Structures are given as structure tokens and as C-alpha cells.
Amino acid sequence: MWYVVYSQDVENSLPLRKKTRSAHLARxxxxxxxxxxxxxxxxxxxDSTDPGEAGFTGxxxxADFTSLEEAQAWAAADPYMDAGVYEQVTVKPYLKVLP
Incomplete structure (x- = not known):
């Protein structure tokens, strides 16, 4: 089943994101x-595709996981979690309807 992982950043997360980005993208x-x-x-x-130093908010x-628990465990192991990028992470089942 599909699951949506919505992660909210801490304030001024850009330096932390930059430091950990390659490990995050590898997963x-x-x-x-x-x-x-x-x-x-x-x-x-x-409101920009290139926010520069304004950074990101989340x-x-x-992604497809076998269960909510697996999706939550995957999200909890994100390098951004260990680096302190994310303040809060929400994982919910997701039903793809379109396209």
C-alpha cells in the first residue's frame, strides 16, 4: 500500500539539510x-522552484510499504531525523486515485 510521509522542518534547517542531503537522497x-x-x-x-537561502519547510x-509500521520505521530512520532537520513527521496510508 502507498503511504505518505509528511515531514516538517525545524526553523533554519537548510545547513542541516545540506550536510545530510546525500544520505537522505540515497534512501x-x-x-x-x-x-x-x-x-x-x-x-x-x-513560492519558488529555487528558494535559495530561504530553504525549505518540510x-x-x-512510497509503497507493506504496513503502516514499516512506513513509520522507514521514516524514523531517515538521516534527516538523526541530523535534526525534521521537527515532526506524519505517516498516513494513501490511496492513489488519479492519474
Whole structure:
């Protein structure tokens, strides 16, 4: 089943994101390589595709897991969690309807 992982950043998270980005992206790439990633990306802090130093306010990942518990465990092991990027993470089941 699909699960949405919505993560909210701490204030001024950009330096922490930059330091840990490669490890964070490697985990997402693994999901993609396994055909389990629907979409993933950050939420810019401003209305721009390149927010620069304004940074980001969070991230969205929609991926396939066998259970809510597995999705929660995956989210809890994100390098951004260990680095202190995320203040809060919400994991919920997701039903893809369109397209």
C-alpha cells in the first residue's frame, strides 16, 4: 500500500539539510530502484522552484510499504531525523486515485 510521509522542518534547517542531503537522497533512490517510490521532494519556504537561502519547510514522500509500521520505521530512520532537520513527521496510508 502507498503511504505518505509528511515531514516538517525545524526553523533554519537548510545547513542541516545540506550536510545530510546525500544520505537522505540515497534512501529515496533505493526506494525508486525497487519501484516503490511514487513521488518525493521538499517544500520550498517561498513560492519558488529555487528558494535559495530561504530553504525549505518540510518534505513529502509517497512510497509503497507493506504496513503502516514499516512506513513509520522507514521514516524514523531517515538521516534527516538523526541530523535534526525534521521537527515532526506524519505517516498516513494513501490511496492513489488519479492519474
Amino acid at each position: 529515496l533512490q533505493q526506494l525508486s530502484d525497487e519501484g516503490r517510490l511514487l513521488v518525493a521532494g521538499p517544500c520550498p519556504a517561498i 518534505s513529502v514522500v509517497i
